[in-house]
Amino acid sequence: MKNKLRLDTAAIMVLLMLCCAALAVPVVLYAPQWLLAPVIVLAAAVILIAVNRRRVRTFIARNLSGNVFGGSKVQYSLAQLPLPAFLMSGNSVLWYNAYFKDSVLGGADAVLMPVEKLLPGLDMAVCSRPHGQDITVNGFRFTAYASPSPTSNGASIVYLVDDTFYKDTLDEYTASRPACMIIVIDSYDELFTDMKDSEQAHEQEAINRLLEEYIGQTTGFLRRVANNRYIAVVEERHIRRMIKHRFDILDKVRALHPGGSLTLSIGVGHGGKTLAECQEMARESIDIALGRGGDQAAVKTLDGFEFFGGVSHGVEKRSHVRSRIIANALEDQIRQSDSVLIMGHSMSDLDAIGSAIGVLRMCKMCGVPSVITVHKGATLAGQLIDLFIKAGEGDNFIEPEETYEIITPKTLLIVVDTYQKRLLESQKIYEKCQRVVVIDHHRMAVGHIDNPILLYHEPYASSASELVCELLQFMPTQGNITPLEAQALLAGIMLDTRSFALHVGVRTFEAAAWLRSRGAQTADTKLLFNVSKAEYEARAHIVEDAYIYKGCAVAVSEELEPGMNVVLPMAANDLLTITGVDASFVAVAKNGGVNISARSMGALNVQVILEPLGGGGHLTMAGAQLKNCSLEEAERRIREEIDHYRANQSASNAVPVRKP
């Protein structure tokens, strides 16, 4: 009968269409004034079809749905089921009970209608699973369950459980969970110490007002717990809104001073089981936000950290007193050890080896057996190590594997120029040594060494070599560093400051002056940055092939000759010297993957751009290593992250473009 009805409808439709078509031609040719006639016929056809469809649907519904369908036992039980239920075949609704008609169809008929039209998004594969599928219709939130059909166009029964109340309650519960925020005014002591009382009060009042307004938009509360520190407890829904707006309070506070010297850091903990757990997560977040240089929000969730903001340059906040305390403490630790191992990051560079050479001198002055452990076949400081070998000091450098036998509980491991476990020259040495000291200048990142007995971490220092110079200056002059060692430390500073162009503070020049006084020759040091002709050519080719994308120079290159690793970061440095280039990204194929070096002069944060690719570094210098990745894919991902970064910049001004 259904087929017959469909046939009738189709036949009428086709007939009327044919009539229209047949009429239209002669009418246009001989009597255009009668053109209205076929239009009227067509309109009549459409109305007829609509009326007919409605009649058909009502007819089928009256006969098939409700309580009177065939009287089969299955149908009878579904009709009485106090839940909306329907039967579908292929993609069409065949039958439904009265509950379905009332609550889902609002009393209308829908037999033979496509299911997609009635329940958009219903997926039979999903709702056939034990947890069913969430479906929202007319403001009601159902869970749909289905009997799986053995064939794609076979019949299935679907019934809907109205969970509106429980789902709304669950949403409200989740959205109202408490979250904790710790807010810190960056570099408070440095900024506020020299201010008059009235100026201090004025600044503090401005910050308080902004924070009160910010937290005042929530149902939470804000408490100032120290001069520079606040705690806020807000609901999860407000944290979501803050994340959506990328913590725009950071911009508002930064805008209080045109120079951007006044900034905030925010640590957020949310999603924890208890408020105490969220507070602990907020504490870890604020440590990371401050360790990364401040002026940013770090959000810890159960899955890891997310960062927002972070573009201004931190205010130097180091003191000579702290350096002296660290120097004394380090000397004590060295003297309490039966041996000392000094280690940098993998693919060590002039800063890692230069600072290690400085630390080695401290150990020698303390009379404790010590050695630098480095993969001599995988270093960017090969020329420097060769100089020491030529000077008869090759024994100072040994391969990591050669140290395993000599490690005892009283061995001290001093890690320089990295704070990250996964970047260490040797994970095994780190795991074997029970006592670890870290001397580093990188911003703190997720996965840092978490158990050092002594930590000299200064993200405001130019380099690890600068930090080690400070420590050495508290050691006796007699027996202190040789001219060759001074040259090594100077090379480390020159590398990380791009020859005194970036991250240079007063203390950097103080360290350089001291090294000069200890015999470092700048011309000799410069020679350590020389490359072979082949390396120079490779570097030039990469620069030549680069193109500019959204203010960033992007270059990709096939794998370089073995031993040419330094070409990659050097080409990235070179590209920054092009006018109008805010940042550079160089991607070079390596062992089935791609290595990336990125540089900026501070106008954008390359660390933030490379972090989603699993990389890191800092604002002006970052890197990433993509495993099992083609050059095309790497290039696509770099451009995608640049797009994302630029979109955020223009959307919220959360990341203002500024030269240092």
Ligand SMILES: Nc1ncnc2c1ncn2[C@@H]1O[C@H](COP(=O)(O)O[C@H]2[C@@H](O)[C@H](n3cnc4c(N)ncnc43)O[C@@H]2COP(=O)(O)O)[C@@H](O)[C@H]1O
């Ligand atoms: N996967 C990563 N995770 C976290 N951090 C990473 C990761 N990969 C790299 N990084 C950090 O990013 C910056 C930049 O690294 P880079 O490899 O691009 O540059 C370093 C050296 O390759 C480069 N370099 C060494 N010798 C020379 C030279 N003779 N001339 C020019 N450039 C040279 O200098 C960078 C030194 O970086 P530093 O060790 O941080 O001081 C870096 O921080 C990685 O740790």
Ligand SMILES: [Mn+2]
């Ligand atoms: Mn380094």
